[in-house]
Amino acid sequence: MDFDVENINSTSFTAGRLSSSQLVQYLATASGSAKNYVQIVSHAPQPRYFAAIGGALFSGTGGYSGVALAATFSVDFYSVQFVNQGVNCYTTYSGLFTNSASDCPSNPGTSVNEISSYGVPIWKIVVLKVLLPTDAGSGYVSDSVLNSFFLQARALFYFSGVSCYQWGFNISTNSTNSTSSTEWIDVVCSNDACIL
Numbered sequence: 703m704d705f706d707v708e709n710i711n712s713t714s715f716t717a718g719r720l721s722s723s724q725l726v727q728y729l730a731t732a733s734g735s736a737k738n739y740v741q742i743v744s745h746a747p748q749p750r751y752f753a754a755i756g757g758a759l760f761s762g763t764g765g766y767s768g769v770a771l772a773a774t775f776s777v778d779f780y781s782v783q784f785v786n787q788g789v790n791c792y793t794t795y796s797g798l799f800t801n802s803a804s805d806c807p808s809n810p811g812t813s814v815n816e817i818s819s820y821g822v823p824i825w826k827i828v829v830l831k832v833l834l835p836t837d838a839g840s841g842y843v844s845d846s847v848l849n850s851f852f853l854q855a856r857a858l859f860y861f862s863g864v865s866c867y868q869w870g871f872n873i874s875t876n877s878t879n880s881t882s883s884t885e886w887i888d889v890v891c892s893n894d895a896c897i898l
Contacts, residue, residue, distance in 0.1 A: 703736045706746040721761035730772035737776045746781045749812035767820035781828045781865045785841035795851045830865045837868040845889035852895035
């Protein structure tokens with residue numbers, strides 16, 4: 703079961719609702735309830751929804767970092783949407799894995815390693831990217847470049863993997879795209895980039 707909590711006005715959502723300890727606890731409790739019925743529970747938040755617990759953002763709740771802390775055993779992974787977050791955001795190794803402000807100054811502190819520093823286990827942070835440039839407004843990285851990012855990320859002990867938006871479907875042509883999807887994952891994970 704996947705929880706995909708979003709809002710068209712993400713500024714209002716993050717500044718308001720994720721600042722509520724009640725919502726953070728609700729998401730954790732709902733995840734625990736779901737875990738009683740299904741084997742895998744995931745969430746698909748935007749990277750900007752994570753912050754330091756006790757910090758100024760989200761009134762100290764940490765936003766999704768607070769969810770991760772409260773739902774330690776209930777959520778198997780977070781498929782973090784590193785797409786559609788702004789022009790050039792999360793398109794370099796540094797921006798995606800170590801220092802988001804290097805290519806995404808509007809979302810500082812939201813790279814994989816920075817999210818992990820808030821207490822979210824790095825093995826639960828899955829990078830969500832898009833198959834084709836037309837599948838998102840921003841954040842596209844080619845399969846071969848993404849592979850090089852994952853190989854570099856091994857130094858951070860990152861082995862969590864990748865998820866893909868429009869897997870098996872091409873939104874721009876409204877048709878199946880399973881061949882391209884298979885080729886994409888083969889390239890992204892080549893040289894054991896996605897294997898422990």
